[in-house]
Amino acid sequence: MEKNVVLTMRGISMTFPGVKALDNVDFTLRKGEIHALMGENGAGKSTLIKCLTGINAFESGEIHVDGISGPVVNHSTLDAQKKGISTVYQEVNLCPNLSVAENLFIGREPKTRIGTIDWKTMTKKSQKIMKDLSIDIDVTQNLENYSLAIQQMIAIARAVDMESKVLILDEPTSSLDDNEVEKLFVLMRRLRAQGVGIIFVTHFLEQVYAVCDRITVLRNGQLVGEYPIEELPRVKLVAAMMGKDFDDLAAIKTEDKTDYSKAPLYIEAKGLSHKGTIKPFDFEIHKGEVVGLTGLLGSGRTELARVLYGADKTQSGTMKVNGKEVKINAPIEAMNLGMGLLPDDRKAEGIIQDLSVRENIILALQAKRGVFKLLPMSKQIEIADKYIELLQIKTASRETLIKQLSGGNQQKVILGRWLATDPEFLILDEPTRGIDVGTKTEIQKLVLKLAKEGKSIIFISSEIEEMLRTCSRMAVLRDGQKVGEITEDLTQQHVMAEIAGGGSK
Amino acid sequence: MKKKSRNSNTVLLFITIALFVVMYAVGCIVYKDKGFTHLQTFLNILINNSGLLCVACGMTCVMLTGGIDISVGSLIALDCMLLAVGMEQVGIHPVLMCLIVLAIGILFGAVQGFFVGYLGIQPFIVTMAGMFFARGMTAVISTAQLSINKATFFVNMANIKLEVPFGIGAYTNRKGKLQVPYIRLHVVIALLVLLVIFLVLRYTKFGRNLYAVGGNEVSAAMMGLNVKKTKMQAYILASFLCSIGGICYCMNAMAASVTQATGFEMDAIASSVIGGTLLTGGVGNVIGSFFGVLITGTISTLVKTNGKLLSSWSSIAVAALLCFFIVLQSVFALMKKRAK
Known part of the structure; x- marks a missing residue:
């Protein structure tokens, strides 16, 4: 093996039922480098990692x-x-019912002289680890008491503390906010200086250019190439990932400024709230309008949407849909009013693992029709094929189980599910999270197209750029409260200032 | 360091303990003249439930992994039958017979654990098969009602009275005879089991692995724990403790029959649940299960002391308590979710 190299993978191939997941892929990791592994959904990144880790x-x-x-x-x-x-991993793989300290040390607990677990040392060591990461928490508390972001940092701390030569970070940042990402980067740089080889899988291009030294690009299970970061500017990277010339994302921003205030109101909500998650808010959306909900992670974006949809019952206020006063107690009532919600936690709330792609797509439509009016199979196939085609879902067939699809493609299936119900109002909560750049553009285009057809859409995303491209108006949330709306001057700086709040107002 | 705040699991345990104390206090007040206040009444609960305590400890370990073991009642019947036939009819020395019973327990658990852990079969199905098997084997060995009285060593052991020292709780009965409260040897065994399992769960790798597996099996595997092995070990431990429980049970009953300890598994599960163990796994403690056993024991003692009530009322009371605790658990789970 060459000097300085900690890991080489040569000619790796593997097949999933019907799909060649990896085809003769090479990968090289050197000491003290942060190496980005890039590719669209289904390109084989996760599979390659799983081959390496024995899954x-x-x-x-x-x-x-x-x-x-x-x-x-x-x-x-x-x-x-x-x-x-x-x-x-992207999903936190820790045990929520154990303390933070235990999660850091389980499987390699410090022992006392008689071979029992040394809780004192374990707590002390854990406190030190957390302090080094400047995370101020009580390590004796159960993990479930902390936010997802903190849990992710703990997962990283655990991996790092194991004195590994190779550290794999598989989309660790998708649940972190900017501040936390920055903390993670500091940590990554420190490890790099110590000579650890880091494999970094992410969808955020900015993050790649912020920390990485080298990029390996995969496409359709094949190696496209390995490049030093300086030699592969963003546009070229995207082109390499997609395998075609990249039509600029900015091109989809429609310049025509429609004034939606004259369009008929679709939803008019006054003083809705849910105890503990969101304070009373007013919200209205016109037909054909795309409204963005923005704010930091945990500011109440998802919660506001859940109240509108009836997933969390409102404890106050009134809501009018199409001018008629309604009370939504459960999601099925919202569905019958023509509403749809694409949840952000697709693992827990969205997909049904053991059903096929077709069944997952027709699920909401079937639920809306009721159990007794079964959709004829020919119709089901027609609908499934339509959305597989429209959303370019990468699947071996429409009868493939959804759990065999990559994360991004699962997301598309759920989007297809809601589109199939032909809703008048759609709430898309992070529809592009964990999705590659090419598909992101497709989804953004789709959102604009749906709006043109007169549908109202709430768009929630952590990426402000993406919202700027799709939304005509943005509601800003902070600490569980809707603090304002931006209708004019939709620029990144302005939105950021609103999110941050305080003196910039 | 910040002040250690209590989490909801500890709160549940406190509720269980408080419930026991209140229940017992009420018993003391209502049935004062029927001797409920005597220390011996409390010790009798321990004597009558020593077997259940051992079994509940094992059940808790299995439930921590998110599993269940419904074979324990039948296994106890099998143990008692083996002891009775082995010692009385074949004439094997009690110590050797007890060792045989324990070995059978380990083997029994290993088979069940292998099916659950390594073959990934639903624990309910596996242990249901075990339940039928053990009960069937009991009948194959003997369908007679046997009582143990010839095996002198065993009888002597069972009859040992360990009196409470310093005359604590002693009283003179109506005939003017001094009664010193006592426990039996099997109570000591059961309490030792409780102590050991408590320490195992808290201070050994195996104990913590049980919690991890129950908390999130996938994560546990990802963190490098051997989930399959841990599960198998849990079932071995459960059946082993069940066999110890069987010996304790036998020392108390001094009899064996095919129908013995029917429904015992449900008592053990009920005690664990009342003690704060979640059926979904990952949360629980044998201290809770201990109080669960005490609570079910107290209920039946209360019903018996009343004398007029049908003994089925204790089942109804246990049912009500189970409901109460299950609802309480989900309320706490909901509150936790809200707090996020």
Whole structure:
């Protein structure tokens, strides 16, 4: 093995039922580098990582790790860990019912002389680890008491503390806010200086250029190439990922400024609230309008949407839909009024793992019709095929189980599910999270197209740029309260200032 | 360091303990003249439920992983039958017979654990098969009503009275005889089991792995824990403790029959749940289960002391309590969600 190289993967191939997931892929990781692994959804990034960590078995190819003679085949995460390869996943993989300290140390707990768990040392060490990351929490409390972002930082801290040679970060930032991402970067740079090789998988291009030294691009399970960061500017990276010349994202921003205030009101809500999550708010949306909800993570964006949709029952106020006063007690009532919600936590609230793509798509439509009016199969197939085509869902067939699809494609299936109900009002909560750039553009275009057809849409996203491109108006939330609306001067600076609040007003 | 705040699981445990105290206090007031206030009444609860306590400890361990073991009642019947036949009819020495019973428990648990852990079969189905098997084997060995009286060593052991020292709780009965409160040897065994399992759950890797597996199986595997092995070990431990429980049960009943300990598994599950163990796994503690056992024991003692009530009323009371605790648990779970 070359000097300075900690990990080489050569000619890795593997097949999922009907799909060639990896085809002869090479990957090289050097000591003290942050190496971005890029590609669209279904390009094979996660599969490659899983082959490395022993979750998936690869069919051919060899893996070599520095300091271990002969090819390495891991059979489990534990195996990989023992060889110095730690992983942090997008979904927090910790135990919510254990304390923070235990989550950091389980499997390698400090022992007393008689072989029992040394809680004192464990707590002390944990406090030190958390302090080093400048996270101020009580490590003896259960993990479930902390926010997702903190949990993710703890997961990273755990992986880092295992003195690994190779650290894999598989989209660790999708649940973190900017501040937390910056903290993570500081940590990553520190580890790089210590000589750890870091594999960084992310969809956020800015983050790649902020910390990475090198980029490997995959497309459709094949290696496109490995590039030093200076040699691959953004546009070229996107082009490499998509395999075609990139039509500028900015091009989709429609310049015609429609004044929606004269369009008929679709929803008029006054003083709605849900105890503990969102303070009373007024909200209105006109037909054909795309309204953005913006604010920091946890500011109440999702919660506001859930109240409108009836997923959380409102405890005050009134709501009018199409001019008629309504009371929505459950999501099914909202659906019958022509509303749809694409939840942000698609694992927990969206997909049904063991149903096929077709079944997942027709689910909401079927629910709306009622159990006894079964959709004829021919119709189901027609609808499923329509949305697989329209949203370019990458699946072996319409009968493939949804759990075999990559995250981004699952997201598209859920979007298809709601479009199939032909709603008049759609709430899209982070519809593009974890989705590649190309599809993001497609979804943004789709949103604008739907709005043109007269549908009203609430668009929630952490990426302000994306909202600027799609929304005609934005509501700003802060600490569970709607603090204002931006109708004019929709620019990044202005929106940021509103989100931050305080003196900038 | 910040002041350690209590989490809701500890609160649940406190509620269980408080409930026991209140229930017992009410009993003391209402049935004062029927001798409920005597220390012996309390000790009798322990004597009558030593087997249940062992089984509940094992059940808690299995439930922590998110599983369940409904074979325990039948296994106790099998244990008692083996002890009775082995000692009385075959004439095997009690100590050896007890060791055989324990070994069978381990083997029994290993088979169940292998099916659940390594083959990934639903614990309910696996242990239901175990339940039928053990009950069936009991009948194969003997369908007679056996009582144990010839195995002198065993009888002597069972009859040992460990008196409470310093005359605490002693009283003179109506005939003017001094009564010193006592416990039996099997109570000591059961309390030792409780102590050991408490320490195992808190201070050993295996104990914490049980919690981790129950908390999130996928995560536990991702963090490098051997989930399959942990599950198998949990079932082995449960059946082993159940066999200890079987010996305790036998020392108290001094009899064996096919229908013995029917529904015992449900008592054990009820005690664990009342003690704050979640059926979904990851949360629970044997201290809670101990109080769960005490509460169910107190209920039946109260019903018996009343004398006029049908004994089925204790089942109804346990049912009501179960409902109460399950609702309480989900309320706490909801509150936790809200707080986020």
